[in-house]
Amino acid sequence: MSLTSIIAKKAAVGFILFIITIAVNFTLIHLAPGDPITYLLAGQTAEGFPRGYIDEIKAKYGLDQPIPIQFLAYTGQVFRGDFGDSFYHGKPVLDLVLERLPNTLILTGVGFAISVTFGLLLGVRCAKKPYSKFDNFFSIFSLIFWSLPFFWVGIMFIITFSIYYKLLPAQGMVDVGAQGFEYLASYLRHLTLPAITLGLGGIAIYLRLARASMLEQLNLDYIKTAWAKGCSFTEVFYGHAFKNALLPLITIIALRMRFLIMGALLVETTFAWPGIGRLLYESIRVRDYGLIQCIFIFYSIITIVLSMAADIAYAAVDPRLRK
Amino acid sequence: MSLLKESLLETLLSFKDFSRRFVRHKFAVLSVCIVFGLALLAVFADIISPYPPLEQDLLHRYAAPNVLHLFGTDRFGRDILSRIIYGARTSFYVGFSVVAICLLMGVTVGCVSGYFGGMPDELLMRTVDVFLVLPTFFLVLVAVALFGSSLFNVVIIIGVTSWPTIARLIRAEFLSLRERDFVKAAIVSRASRSYIIFREILPNAMYSTVVQSTLEIGSAILTEAALSFLGLGDPRIVSWGQMLNDAMYGLGQAWWDPLFPGLFIGILVLAFNVIGDGINDALNPYLRELK
Amino acid sequence: MKDPLLRVENLQTSFELHAGTLNAVDGVSFQANKGEIIGLIGESGSGKSVTALSIMRLVPLPGKILGGHVYFEGIDLLRNSDDQMRKIRGSKIAMSFQDPMTYLNPVMTVGDQIAESIIINQGLDKTKARQRAIEVMETVKIPMSSERVNDYPHQFSGGMRQRVLLAIAISCHPKLLIADEPTTALDIITQAEIIALLKELNTHQGITTLIISHNLGVIAKLAHTVVIMYLGMIMEIGTVEDVFKRSRHPYTKGLLETVPRLGLETLPTIKGEIPNPINRPSGCPFNPRCPYAQGKCQATKPPMLEIEKSHYVACFFPIMT
Numbered sequence: 001m002s003l004t005s006i007i008a009k010k011a012a013v014g015f016i017l018f019i020i021t022i023a024v025n026f027t028l029i030h031l032a033p034g035d036p037i038t039y040l041l042a043g044q045t046a047e048g049f050p051r052g053y054i055d056e057i058k059a060k061y062g063l064d065q066p067i068p069i070q071f072l073a074y075t076g077q078v079f080r081g082d083f084g085d086s087f088y089h090g091k092p093v094l095d096l097v098l099e100r101l102p103n104t105l106i107l108t109g110v111g112f113a114i115s116v117t118f119g120l121l122l123g124v125r126c127a128k129k130p131y132s133k134f135d136n137f138f139s140i141f142s143l144i145f146w147s148l149p150f151f152w153v154g155i156m157f158i159i160t161f162s163i164y165y166k167l168l169p170a171q172g173m174v175d176v177g178a179q180g181f182e183y184l185a186s187y188l189r190h191l192t193l194p195a196i197t198l199g200l201g202g203i204a205i206y207l208r209l210a211r212a213s214m215l216e217q218l219n220l221d222y223i224k225t226a227w228a229k230g231c232s233f234t235e236v237f238y239g240h241a242f243k244n245a246l247l248p249l250i251t252i253i254a255l256r257m258r259f260l261i262m263g264a265l266l267v268e269t270t271f272a273w274p275g276i277g278r279l280l281y282e283s284i285r286v287r288d289y290g291l292i293q294c295i296f297i298f299y300s301i302i303t304i305v306l307s308m309a310a311d312i313a314y315a316a317v318d319p320r321l322r323k
Numbered sequence: 324m325s326l327l328k329e330s331l332l333e334t335l336l337s338f339k340d341f342s343r344r345f346v347r348h349k350f351a352v353l354s355v356c357i358v359f360g361l362a363l364l365a366v367f368a369d370i371i372s373p374y375p376p377l378e379q380d381l382l383h384r385y386a387a388p389n390v391l392h393l394f395g396t397d398r399f400g401r402d403i404l405s406r407i408i409y410g411a412r413t414s415f416y417v418g419f420s421v422v423a424i425c426l427l428m429g430v431t432v433g434c435v436s437g438y439f440g441g442m443p444d445e446l447l448m449r450t451v452d453v454f455l456v457l458p459t460f461f462l463v464l465v466a467v468a469l470f471g472s473s474l475f476n477v478v479i480i481i482g483v484t485s486w487p488t489i490a491r492l493i494r495a496e497f498l499s500l501r502e503r504d505f506v507k508a509a510i511v512s513r514a515s516r517s518y519i520i521f522r523e524i525l526p527n528a529m530y531s532t533v534v535q536s537t538l539e540i541g542s543a544i545l546t547e548a549a550l551s552f553l554g555l556g557d558p559r560i561v562s563w564g565q566m567l568n569d570a571m572y573g574l575g576q577a578w579w580d581p582l583f584p585g586l587f588i589g590i591l592v593l594a595f596n597v598i599g600d601g602i603n604d605a606l607n608p609y610l611r612e613l614k
Numbered sequence: 615m616k617d618p619l620l621r622v623e624n625l626q627t628s629f630e631l632h633a634g635t636l637n638a639v640d641g642v643s644f645q646a647n648k649g650e651i652i653g654l655i656g657e658s659g660s661g662k663s664v665t666a667l668s669i670m671r672l673v674p675l676p677g678k679i680l681g682g683h684v685y686f687e688g689i690d691l692l693r694n695s696d697d698q699m700r701k702i703r704g705s706k707i708a709m710s711f712q713d714p715m716t717y718l719n720p721v722m723t724v725g726d727q728i729a730e731s732i733i734i735n736q737g738l739d740k741t742k743a744r745q746r747a748i749e750v751m752e753t754v755k756i757p758m759s760s761e762r763v764n765d766y767p768h769q770f771s772g773g774m775r776q777r778v779l780l781a782i783a784i785s786c787h788p789k790l791l792i793a794d795e796p797t798t799a800l801d802i803i804t805q806a807e808i809i810a811l812l813k814e815l816n817t818h819q820g821i822t823t824l825i826i827s828h829n830l831g832v833i834a835k836l837a838h839t840v841v842i843m844y845l846g847m848i849m850e851i852g853t854v855e856d857v858f859k860r861s862r863h864p865y866t867k868g869l870l871e872t873v874p875r876l877g878l879e880t881l882p883t884i885k886g887e888i889p890n891p892i893n894r895p896s897g898c899p900f901n902p903r904c905p906y907a908q909g910k911c912q913a914t915k916p917p918m919l920e921i922e923k924s925h926y927v928a929c930f931f932p933i934m935t
Binding site for chain 3: 220221222224225226227228229230231232235239240243244247317318319320
């Protein structure tokens with residue numbers, strides 16, 4: 001099974017999952033108590049609107065059609081990118097989402113990079129000398145950070161670093177009016193706390209996983225062969241155990257993607273970072289269902305793409321799956 | 324039914340042996356005490372709490388911790404300590420209810436899937452796979468937004484999105500245990516299906532399930548906290564997550580406002596995690612040899 | 615007689631377990647001359663693998679070598695530093711293992727794994743090492759070696775993988791090869807091939823070999839000298855003729871009788887079971903199961919005596935018929 005066929009397979013699976021997501025979205029809307037009209041009108045009843053308007057909406061959203069047709073129509077809309085308008089912002093939903101999407105992607109990307117890099121490296125280093133001071137410290141560290149609600153950690157960071165020590169900005173993305181280089185510097189300063197907060201939770205998990213995986217590998221038989229060859233500790237540790245230990249972690253990272261996304265949402269809310277998470281938060285508060293649905297679809301896309309990417313990466317790296 | 328009773332009895336007897344190993348872990352024992360202590364607070368909240376949790380005192384808003392209010396007051400002048408104590412109730416309720424739902428659904432699905440295999444297994448596992456890839460948190464958000472945010476709803480929704488992990492675990496245990504000799508022996512001696520499930524396989528699968536469940540309790544508490552933090556929790560009851568949501572309004576004015584709720588969430592979840600770890604270690608005595 | 619290549623003297627290795635102390639190797643002494651094949655026979659729990667690991671100083675925790683000497687080319691390996699041992703492993707003394715699937719790195723090509731030994735021990739660069747690896751694969755009779763050098767372990771059959779392990783071991787022309795159960799995981803036909811290969815390596819390349827097995831037939835076909843172990847101690851040492859045809863120790867005799875033969879109606883066994891190695895019987899470890907045991911056997915450990923030329927037995931009442 002070559003790499004291309006694996007990619008094709010994963011893409012197909014991803015596509016199917018996407019359709020399922022749309023179906024779930026659709027089902028939820030129709031399962032919820034009340035008339036879908038109510039949701040489209042954002043909680044206001046149909047009475048306050050002129051009769052013709054209601055009929056127009058019904059026709060536009062095909063609400064007078066049988067359910068399967070509605071579903072197909074809905075799916076079509078999703079693929080066309082027609083999510084309607086946000087009543088709250090008065091703009092097309094898709095535009096709003098696309099405006100903020102890059103910010104979320106950057107925050108998530110940086111947070112992910114922080115958690116994976118530090119988590120894996122520290123975890124492997126811990127496994128080098130298990131139960132040493134270094135190891136014990138970081139094991140306790142990761143256990144604590146795994147248990148704490150990291151959005152709370154974010155709040156504490158704000159209080160400490162922004163308010164008391166005035167080191168880093170508390171919320172928002174850039175200072176108003178900044179241009180060019182200033183803009184970049186300001187952006188990075190604003191990104192620091194949110195990204196670290198997001199990364200911290202991940203570090204805790206990946207640290208433990210990497211450590212456990214390394215220790216497990218070091219007990220396996222092929223390590224004995226390496227010792228018998230005359231390999232030094234470094235050669236055994238990094239040359240043999242390392243790659244084998246990291247492989248299963250890729251799968252786990254794939255599974256944890258959804259938690260990363262959830263984390264981004266919470267961090268965006270805490271730090272008022274203008275990404276789609278913050279947008280979702282706001283739209284839930286005002287019950288702007290058009291927006292909610294669209295963001296949900298986008299989050300699904302991101303999660304599915306990331307999971308499939310991790311699966312493909314695993315297949316690319318493990319020779320047992322390829323030949 | 325007596326089959327279930329018998330298997331429970333056997334499990335209880337090996338429990339003695341297990342508890343001996345468990346108490347060797349000081350931190351695990353400490354965590355049990357913490358959980359117990361907080362549980363007592365929750366149960367006897369009415370008696371212990373110095374103030375009613377919803378009572379406002381607008382003259383003393385954002386008061387720093389002092390003799391009258393040990394943890395200070397929030398933006399409405401409500402005593403934080405009392406709210407923490409009542410919040411413990413919510414946390415325990417959510418934690419245990421969600422785990423109960425998870426176990427009910429997860430064990431059933433896992434048993435059916437792992438024991439019977441074939442078509443039902445395939446079907447159920449595909450469903451589980453879908454759950455694992457979808458951003459379930461958003462499902463929860465959207466569902467709460469649509470169906471309303473009563474505590475009951477929240478618990479049901481979190482439970483429904485969390486059972487797949489348990490199901491997978493049980494199924495994996497079933498698959499590996501099914502091939503073991505003692506099960507084959509039971510099959511060969513014409514034991515009935517329910518006998519095999521309840522007396523041979525389930526007791527062995529139980530231990531790792533218990534470990535996973537304690538971790539799940541912590542996870543459920545964190546999820547509820549996150550939901551309440553976003554303003555989607557039940558507004559009628561006190562929850563630690565909700566207190567954090569409140570704290571966002573006057574961010575920076577009162578460090579004690581967000582400090583205590585988050586701290587307690589962390590302590591409770593940490594305690595459950597350590598207990599889970601302790602159980603895990605006690606189940607694998609051979610790993611300790613190498614220390 | 616020239617000095618032996620390997621001389622193990624009163625080796626003692628034990629494991630500190632929760633349940634008690636396990637004396638896996640309790641006073642083991644034997645030697646191997648250059649060019650010899652020594653067959654180490656024992657049931658599970660006899661300590662044969664731990665002996666091999668002790669020679670390599672690769673005993674896993676919680677095991678510890680407590681005492682004795684392992685003279686290799688005149689130098690006591692047990693006195694060596696870790697660095698010195700590392701230099702010896704792979705280059706002077708090499709080891710191959712029992713289950714070739716789990717003993718090979720699944721994500722490294724076979725060629726790389728063989729070449730790694732060459733690079734570490736002989737300092738060749740990657741290209742030359744790879745060339746060498748292909749040659750070694752040919753020596754162990756892996757067909758199409760220049761193509762298969764880039765394959766991964768899971769693409770080989772069990773017999774081929776065992777050859778890969780042997781290739782890794784002999785790649786740097788070691789003086790001593792320790793093969794731990796080289797045939798156990800294989801079917802009979804492949805076993806015969808590996809036995810032939812080991813014999814050839816010994817005759818043509820002059821590699822002194824220590825073969826560990828519980829399979830009497832394999833040892834009978836390969837070894838010059840046989841060492842019988844039981845519960846961490848040696849029961850009998852001798853040439854393959856002496857031990858198989860003129861066994862003196864009751865345990866050896868019992869072992870040989872358990873080999874199934876045509877025409878037998880019942881399978882003979884040695885009476886009793888192998889006791890828990892943590893609670894060994896006092897005196898001679900075999901005494902509870904020995905049909906000839908007497909009071910003396912329980913009280914004292916029998917010393918190793920040379921009962922005939924080059925034939926040693928640790929028994930107070932050896933069978934002299």
